[in-house]
Structure formats: C-alpha cells, structure tokens
Amino acid sequence: MGALGKPIILMVAMYAFLKFGLPNIPGSAPLPSSLIFLYLLLTAGGIFMFKTLSGESKDAFWDPIRRFLTGENIGGLQALRYGVFILFPLLVGWQTYGSTAVSDLPPTESRTIHPAPPGEYTGLSNPVPKTPENIMQGKGFYAAYCSPCHGGNFDGKGPAARGFIPAPANFADPTTIAMLQESYLFWRIKKGGVGLPIEGAPWKSAMPRWEVELPDEWIWKIILGEYDGAHQSPRTWE
C-alpha cells in the first residue's frame, strides 16, 4: 500500500491543520477556503515532485494511479473510476464558483482576547494589601459596578450581559483572569474597551473605561475581590 497511503494521510493532516489547527495559534485567523485549497494544491504538488524525483519510488507511486485512470485491470473499481471522472469537473466548477461568488457572509472578525498592554501597565504589583477587609470592600465595589455585566457569580452572566458582543468575560473560566497578572487587569479595568489596541476590536467591547469613575485604589481592591470571588489566583511570573 505504502506508496499512496502516506501522501493521502499527509494531505488530510495538512487540511486538518489548516482548517482547525492554524486558527488556534495566537494572532492568526481562520483561513478562507480558497487559501486552504491553494495550500493543499501546493502540498500535493510538493508530494508529487518528491515522489516522481526519487527514482525507485516513482513507479510504485505512479503505477497504481495510471492503472486506475486508464481502467486497466481494475475490476470492481471501474464504477469508482467513472465516479472520479464525474466528480473531478464538478469539483473544479464548484471551487471556481466559490472563489468568484461574492460572499454572503459578513466580514470575518478575529479578536485578540488578550492583546499586549501598554508598557506602563506591565509588572505593576497590587499596592493594596490582601486583607479580608480589602477583599470584602473590593467585592462590594464589584457588586455595584461590575456584576450587572460580569455577574454576581463572576461567571459573565450578569442581568445586563445579553446584548453585549463580545460577551462580558467569565472570571471563573480558567482562560480569563487566571491567565493574567494583576497589572494586566488594572490596565483593562482602567481603560476598558476603548483602551484596546486595534487587534482587540475596541469598537465592539462594552467594557467601560472605569478610570473616569473609580479611583485607582478602588480598582486594586476590586481586583482582590474579583480573584477571591472567582476562586482564581493571578498569574505571577513575569
């Protein structure tokens, strides 16, 4: 089998990587299908070159393909052969249609959820001591200012959350504040959605710019209350 098996596995793996793997790498976006098609074509071309250039594998690779295409001694595969002949032009047509048709979909938006903070907001440590009173005060402020969106249970499901896209962050989720330093939270809470850089899609975030309403000290207390209430701890390494 070997001669064709590996190339096919490679193609499927490549497709899976382009479609599902690549979009998950930070800073990248889902690829348009036309680009995926192009990359697959290039991969196929590469495999083809490799296989036809190395002498001894050449025949093992080519022979089954040639026999299949010409229908020589392939017995029960004859029907499949015709199927391929019908499918191939249709596929070419479909691909062409896809690449010329005007998309019915709104522009794809990829939002970087945790963009880099401005320099002055890296490495700040919380000046407010982590005492029970401070945590309690922070939770009080949280209940007053943050819970309408982020929820009384810190789960992002506040009574006002339903209309906001992106949804208010769920602090109990390990991919939000548990991944972040207190310094980062301080930046996000002070500057809100309008403080985000372009890759954070600032026009969409309803996160308020709290610096216009809350003193810094309150914000640091809220951070204490937020971690405590969501049962998370800040990321500490630099």
Added chain:
Amino acid sequence: MKPANRIMKQVLRGGTAAIAAMIIGGASLGYAQESVSVRATLLTGGVPVDDPSAAVWSSAPPATFPMSPQVHWQNRIQEVTVKDVIVRALHDGTQVAVLVEYTDPTQDPDDAAALEFMVGDKKAHFAHGQPMLQVEGGPVNIWFWKNKTGKAIDMSAKGFGTLKPQEHQDVTAKGVYSNGTWKVVFARKLLTGHADEDVQITAGQFMSISFAVWDGRKDAVGELVEKGSQKAVSSWWYFRADAPPDYSGYMYAAIAAVLGLGFQFVLIRKLKKGQ
C-alpha cells in the same frame, strides 16, 4: 488487483473525511450569518417608507438582536423594558427602509427608538463613537424616532456629549402601535451626498448598525424611567443592502467544469497511448 483496491479504499476514506469536514465547517459559517446581519431585500417598485404594516415586509428576512440596559457609561439604567428587537429592511436601489419591531406593554408619548450607523471606513465605538485610545475611530449617524413628534431626527455624534441634529434632515420615520407591539419604519435615500456625516449605503457592502429603544413609561412619581442614556442598547451588527442578482459565478463555474472535463479526457488519452 489487491494493492490498487486497498489504495482506493484509502483514497475514498480520506476523501470522505475531507468532504465531511468541509460540510461541517461550511454549515457553521452559514448559521452564523443568519443572526448577525440585517439584509435589505431588493424590491422593484416602491419601498413602504411610511407603512410599517405593508404586506411586502414579509418578503424581508427578520433578524433578532438582543438588547441590554445601558450600563456602559453614566447615567446608567439597570433594567429596561425591551429585551429584543426584530429588524427587517427593504430597498429598491434608491430608497432604503428599515423596520424595527419590539414588544412594549404600553404606548407612551415618550416611546422612542433609534438606529445607529458607522459613517465612513473608520470603526466607531458602539456608544456614540466615543474616542478610542489606541485606534482612530469614526463618527456615527443616528436616526432617532419619537412617538411624541411622529418624526425622525437625523443626527451625528462622535463621543459623549456631541450628539446633535444635522443641518440636512434626510430621514423619515413612522411608528404604529398595536397589540403591545411597536413597529417603526425608518426610511432614507441610500446615498445622501453628505458622506462625512451620513452613512452611505452601497448595495452589496456590509455596514455596521446598532439599535436603541426607550420605553417612555413613568415611575410612581411621574418621572420618566428611560431617557437619554438610560435606554436599551445593542452591540454593533452588520447591515447590507442586497445587490442585484449576479449569475456570472455560475458561468465561470461551468467553463471551469468543461475545462476540467477536457483536461481529464486529454490526460487519459495520453496515458493510454503511452502504453
């Protein structure tokens, strides 16, 4: 021909998996589109600019958008009457009409609704396009209807406290209340010639739209509950006026398919002759 058989089975399996993946991927994209945009259906003949109950509205696909109490900036409100708006739109190449429909248990003089559009290519922050700190934003154009006046005001804003009526009033609106439901139709020309303050609607292109609603009910002491910034708001969504149908894609596809067929034919001829 055992090896060939096995190989083809593999091809088949790989192909099926790839096609299944494409279908799954495609299906989820198709679904996303439904809820995130208002599509203005192209009509021939007049757009019902002042008739929220016209039968032709049923030819426009409805899109539902969730609303939140405005808790983003001062003055806030923690609870609002309207939880969703249903939006439809029609255009005829010259005029566009947008129908906003929502549930409101009482008709009050201070009931009001508004559409907000981004103006130009620059993105605007959802709350009246307030200045963003790291990104240069654009202004917004607001079409504001009030039950009391029965009219629309065409307004501009770029940030809080900058909202003002425009010199050129291009928008009309008409609201009809029945059975606990408001239907408000906003209408305007697709293009106005004031591209710096009005949204210019080009068929086939996506623009950004958002919604606001005020229930003009009063509290026990006769004060308005929802007023000014105390209202129901939506996030930014997309709006697009349908372009006239374009069938050239089918033609290109047919040509490509014929070429594919020809290629196949030549290839097999060559392979057979090569024997």
